[in-house]
Amino acid sequence: MENKERPVDFIREIIREDLKNDKYDGMVHTRFPPEPNGYLHIGHAKSICLNFGIAGEFNGLCNLRFDDTNPTKEEVEYVESIKRDVSWLGFDWQEREYYASDYFENLYEYAVELIKKSKAYVCDLSSDEIREYRGTLMEAGKESPYRNRSVEENLDLFERMRKGEFPDGSRTLRAKIDMKSGNINMRDPVMYRILHAEHHRTGNKWCIYPMYDYAHCFSDSIEGITHSICTLEFEDHRPLYDWFLDQLGVYHPQQIEFARLNLSHTVLSKRRLIQLVQEGNVRGWDDPRMPTLSGLRRRGYTPEAIRNFCDRIGVAKRDSTVDMALLEFCLRENLNKRSQRVMAVLKPLKLVIVNYPEGQPEEQPENQVEELDAINNPEDPSMGTRKIPFSRVLYIEQDDFREEPPKEFFRLAPGREVRLRYAYFIKCVDVIKDKNGEIIELHCTYDPATRGGDSPDRRKVKATIHWVSASHSIEAEARLYDHLFAVPSPGEDFKKDLNPKSLEILLSCQVEPYLAHAKPGDIYQFERQGYFCVDPDSSGGKLVFNRATTLRDTWAKIEKRLK
Numbered sequence: 137m138e139n140k141e142r143p144v145d146f147i148r149e150i151i152r153e154d155l156k157n158d159k160y161d162g163m164v165h166t167r168f169p170p171e172p173n174g175y176l177h178i179g180h181a182k183s184i185c186l187n188f189g190i191a192g193e194f195n196g197l198c199n200l201r202f203d204d205t206n207p208t209k210e211e212v213e214y215v216e217s218i219k220r221d222v223s224w225l226g227f228d229w230q231e232r233e234y235y236a237s238d239y240f241e242n243l244y245e246y247a248v249e250l251i252k253k254s255k256a257y258v259c260d261l262s263s264d265e266i267r268e269y270r271g272t273l274m275e276a277g278k279e280s281p282y283r284n285r286s287v288e289e290n291l292d293l294f295e296r297m298r299k300g301e302f303p304d305g306s307r308t309l310r311a312k313i314d315m316k317s318g319n320i321n322m323r324d325p326v327m328y329r330i331l332h333a334e335h336h337r338t339g340n341k342w343c344i345y346p347m348y349d350y351a352h353c354f355s356d357s358i359e360g361i362t363h364s365i366c367t368l369e370f371e372d373h374r375p376l377y378d379w380f381l382d383q384l385g386v387y388h389p390q391q392i393e394f395a396r397l398n399l400s401h402t403v404l405s406k407r408r409l410i411q412l413v414q415e416g417n418v419r420g421w422d423d424p425r426m427p428t429l430s431g432l433r434r435r436g437y438t439p440e441a442i443r444n445f446c447d448r449i450g451v452a453k454r455d456s457t458v459d460m461a462l463l464e465f466c467l468r469e470n471l472n473k474r475s476q477r478v479m480a481v482l483k484p485l486k487l488v489i490v491n492y493p494e495g496q497p498e499e500q501p502e503n504q505v506e507e508l509d510a511i512n513n514p515e516d517p518s519m520g521t522r523k524i525p526f527s528r529v530l531y532i533e534q535d536d537f538r539e540e541p542p543k544e545f546f547r548l549a550p551g552r553e554v555r556l557r558y559a560y561f562i563k564c565v566d567v568i569k570d571k572n573g574e575i576i577e578l579h580c581t582y583d584p585a586t587r588g589g590d591s592p593d594r595r596k597v598k599a600t601i602h603w604v605s606a607s608h609s610i611e612a613e614a615r616l617y618d619h620l621f622a623v624p625s626p627g628e629d630f631k632k633d634l635n636p637k638s639l640e641i642l643l644s645c646q647v648e649p650y651l652a653h654a655k656p657g658d659i660y661q662f663e664r665q666g667y668f669c670v671d672p673d674s675s676g677g678k679l680v681f682n683r684a685t686t687l688r689d690t691w692a693k694i695e696k697r698l699k
Contacts (some may be wrong), residue, residue, distance in 0.1 A: 145451035147186070147392055151194060151363060153330055154390075157520040160362040164196030167361050168222065168229075169352065171406075172202050172336075175421040175428045176221045178442070178463070179397040179576050183447040186394070188227040199359055200229035204237050207335040215336070217421070221429040224440045234353045237337045239358055242313060243346050244298065246311060246354055246384060246509060247327060251290045255383050256327060257283055258293040259310045263588040268278070268306070269315075270323050277315035277323040277419045285352050300343045304330050311350075321376050325349060353377040354386070361389040367396040397449065398457040401619035401635075402427045403626055413653040418620075424682050425620040425638050434598065435617060436659050436669030436684025441470040460619065465687045471659060472668045476519060479557065479602045480647040481682075482614050484531040486577045488607065489562065492528040502527055505605070508588070510558045524648055529606040531646045536601045537578060539567055546598035548578070555600040557663065561586040602663045609646035612679040614668065616640040647679065654679060655676055661687075 149497050155162055166187040170176060176184075191198035198224060204210050206372040222229070236243075250256040260281045261269065271277035285293075294309055296302065307587045317323055327350040332343045353376075356364045364377075371393040381388045397404065405425060412418050412426070420429050427609065445466040449458050452602035472625050532548070541549040553563040558635040566579035585592050589600070624633040651660070656672045668681040 137151050138233060140375070140643045142694070143189075143450065144163060146453060147363075147365060147394060147451055148190065148193070149389075150392060155194065160348075162192040163360075163362055164191060164254055165199075165319065165360055166191050166360045166365060167199040167356065167359065169200050169201045169203050169355075170218050171206070171209075172204055172211065172214040172218060173206065174214060174406040174410055175217050175430055177404055177406070177409065177427045177429065178399060178432065180221075181225060181429060181442050182397045182446050183365070184222055184227060184451070184621060185223055185443055186451060186654065187289065188222075188229075190363070190365075193268050193626075194234075194576070196362075197232065197652070198227070198229060199232040199361070200232055201234040201355060201359070202236065203348060203355075204235050204337065205345050205348060206331075207333040207345065210336055217430060221433075224429065224433060225442065226519050234355075234359060235337060236346070236355050237335060238382045239351070240338065240342055240346075242275070243324070243351055243354055243357060244344075247294065247346075247350075248291065249384055250327075250380075251294060251309075253383065254287060255312050256290070256309055257285050257312055258290050259283070259308050259326075260306070261308075261325075266310075266326065271294060271458075273320065277320075279612070280310070280316050280324065283324070285310065285602075294328075297328070297344050298342075299589075300332065302330055304332055306330060307440045309344075309378070311376075315445065317334075319372055319375055321349070321373050322379070325376060348378060349373055349376050353389075356389045357381055358385045360387065364389045364391045366391055366393050368393045368453070369396070378585050393453075395452045395455045398455060399427065399463065400457055400624040401621050402460070403621070403630055408630055409651065412631075414689070415631075417631065421510060424617050426613070427620075434469075434669070434671065435682050436472050436667055437467055438474075438659075441467040444470065457625070459624075459638075467665055467685050468667070468687070471661065474513075475516075475659050475661045475667060477510070477661045477663050478648055478650055478666070479510075479524070479604055480612070480614075480645060480651075480665060481531045481533055481602070481609070482536040482642050482645045482662075483575050483606050484618075484644065484646050485534045485537060485575070486561075486580050487530045487603070488577060489528050489530070489582045490565070492580045494528065505608075508558045522650055524558065524650070525605045525608040527605045527607055529607060530603045531606055533602055536599075537575070539575065546603055548580075553597050555586075555589050555597050556582075557602045558589055559587070559592060559603070560589070561583070561597060562626070602665075604646050604648050608644075608649045610649060610652060610679060612645045612647045612681060614642040614681045616642065616683045646680075647681075651679060659684065 168184050168187045172345050188198045205248050210641045259280045268272045269278045308326045309323045310326050313322045315323045326347050328344045331345050334340050373390045377391050422430035422434045424431050445463050507523040507524050509521050510524045536547045538545050538549050548564055550564050553561050560582040562580040562582045564580050568577035569578050618638050620638050621633045623633045626633040658670045662668050666686040667684040669684050671682050672679040
């Protein structure tokens with residue numbers, strides 16, 4: 137954890153009290169139970185950090201358990217991606233990798249015991265009929281006409297369900313609780329459904345599969361979980377969690393609910409994220425615009441930044457929405473300390489220093505080169521310096537020049553002097569345009585006495601701009617990402633709120649030669665531009681960079697305004 141002080145929240149207070157009273161024999165055992173039906177997102181990171189973090193703080197254990205009870209939506213690809221993401225975040229489940237499917241036989245036997253206790257029955261109602269019979273928040277439900285089958289008939293039917301004698305959807309096993317309960321979850325919920333589908337681990341051994349509410353509590357019990365930490369939408373399911381365990385008198389963990397993460401300018405619904413992927417609105421689960429951990433990783437987010445973000449937002453009992461600016465702030469805070477500074481020109485404009493010494497007659501004039509010292513990271517002197525080539529022909533940013541500068545524009549303009557980072561003072565003396573009147577080249581003079589960027593006569597300039605040497609720079613592609621959605625809170629028809637400007641691709645960027653050996657996953661600060669990560673699409677000498685975030689510190693401004 138990045139914060140040295142241990143966090144304080146209501147869940148940790150419950151655990152401290154339990155330890156004080158020697159509940160669960162002084163043990164703390166949590167679990168992270170994802171469904172392998174999609175990739176993990178930033179909301180899951182909050183749960184991962186909470187469950188593994190609590191286990192670490194209290195010298196306990198944390199299991200990784202896959203809730204693989206719906207074979208029609210689960211894939212091995214998702215299992216592997218989840219393990220990769222949890223490990224990348226910095227957490228180790230050691231040998232404690234479990235699956236709900238590990239307990240299918242146990243769960244079946246538990247169901248048989250509930251039937252024998254007249255606490256469960258086989259129901260022939262269709263799913264639509266079950267929904268109709270369930271009632272509403274204002275009206276009590278109606279009992280199924282099959283609710284009072286004998287124990288013997290229910291045992292026989294349930295065994296035949298397991299043997300595959302009935303088609304999908306024709307029968308279910310339901311708990312017999314209370315159709316008049318004020319909690320709809322207690323109105324004879326379905327425990328098992330018939331599903332003739334191949335499972336990624338058990339193959340075709342089973343054609344009946346347990347529902348989440350039934351499988352989850354008994355999986356927790358079997359594994360000896362002490363504190364079953366869930367998101368707030370499961371609060372109304374807790375009585376059902378307790379009911380199942382109490383009916384059989386088995387080991388009983390404590391379920392605790394906390395508010396899930398809601399993040400502005402994105403969606404954290406797995407169903408919606410799957411829709412974005414399947415319909416081609418994004419390039420895949422690891423698209424850097426996605427809130428998935430694989431997408432954030434590809435964009436340039438670090439596990440330290442995400443863990444720090446989860447620490448900062450804390451654990452609450454009420455739902456709220458966190459501004460994306462806080463996540464970006466946590467990333468900048470982390471990358472500022474660790475990333476190397478380099479110079480890159482995203483939208484190049486050619487600049488010729490007309491009074492710069494030319495090379496020998498047999499050489500091209502731009503081949504006259506000198507090497508200048510550049511600081512790798514002013515936040516960390518141990519990262520040292522590097523040499524950058526300087527020559528007669530450079531590239532600067534198009535946005536760093538205005539032929540008719542507005543009042544508050546202090547960068548390069550005709551007749552104006554600015555500083556080139558680590559190099560010299562230069563002054564624009566001529567502007568070259570094409571036949572359409574577009575600026576294609578600038579001619580400037582330089583002051584040799586200002587090498588290193590300082591003036592011996594102490595004259596001041598109002599701007600420092602970055603640059604690269606034209607004959608030494610490397611062409612690269614830059615992908616500039618913005619929020620996936622144009623509004624803070626996407627509506628029900630969420631695809632209408634997609635941001636059409638969420639990606640801008642620049643194909644002819646120029647970066648300094650130091651980056652020639654950059655590898656996918658390497659992260660740099662492009663001076664004055666933002667933080668950029670080398671994308672896996674880089675190959676054959678072509679570099680592709682994803683902008684992780686800009687240098688604009690929006691969150692710090694928000695905090696200052698709030699104070």
